[in-house]
Amino acid sequence: MTRILIVDDDTQLLRALRINLRARQYDVDLAPDGSTALTAAARHPPDLVILDLGLPDLDGIEVIHALRGWSSTPIVVLSARGAQAEKVTALDAGADDYITKPFGMDELLARIRSALRRATPADTTVVIETDAFTIDLATKRLTTAEGDVRLTPTEWHLLEILVRNPGKLISQQQLLREVWGPNYETETNYLRVYIAQLRRKLELEPSRPRHLLTEPGMGYRFQP
Missing domain, CATH: 1.10.10.10 (Winged helix-like DNA-binding domain superfamily/Winged helix DNA-binding domain)
Structure with missing residues (x-):
């Protein structure tokens, strides 16, 4: 199963995304903050990360930089920050896509499928x-x-x-x-x-x- 790591401090949103993604046969890991996310990604590398920028410990941009230090896993930012400068900063840091809250579930699912299709297959050289x-x-x-x-x-x-x-x-x-x-x-x-x-x-x-x-x-x- 495709593993997706969701990083957000909104427990209701985490629960809703987990239910929706599991219903579509995705394996889902949850992280309420950046530190937990980095540890989870290292222990169980995800196929895709959904990341909020406003986290209680690390800023989401720091998490992107940390992940990009060793992983090419697609990162889809899901954030209430809608300013163009915020989007540019996240994309320049290494995010693959950016969705502004509030969002539609159908759009998020389509962005996930698109990011996974674009991703370079893992372990091409094993x-x-x-x-x-x-x-x-x-x-x-x-x-x-x-x-x-x-x-x-x-x-x-x-x-x-x-x-x-x-x-x-x-x-x-x-x-x-x-x-x-x-x-x-x-x-x-x-x-x-x-x-x-x-x-x-x-x-x-x-x-x-x-x-x-x-x-x-x-x-x-x-x-x-």
Whole structure:
């Protein structure tokens, strides 16, 4: 089933959207604020996000920026902010569509279908090969010259974010937020420990990594 994450602090609206979308065979996750939304998106990546801009903790634009740091999931903004400048800001930040409240359910459903059609199919490249290892993201299988390598769920989550963004610097804060949650953005020691574990399992020379690279004080990148 297509998974849709709805982010809004209006509990009645969340309930109404969940009922309508589930009736049309969508799998629905709900988030009342930005932090919860980012955690939910990291743990269970959605196929589409419906996002209000006026959230109680983070501004919706911040949520768009955070999601776009690692995901190309379509984002449909559903907001009471109707000014043209607000729409331009959201679209420039990475939103795919913008609907102003109040809205018609038929229009929202049509926008959802349109955004899903335009979306680049996920996992077009599910096998990543390097000189040291091969990763099959579809089956979650990792192999080296010595055979299959077992990773913990946390190691898989961290590695998958990096390999889905080849060559791109992913900040420490983003990785901590997406893997452990928004309350762990300062726990950089978590990253050092887990990146070291991954290097020991994957790199030919863990002390001189070629694929899991550190940008001191900034973050990490996967170099194919």
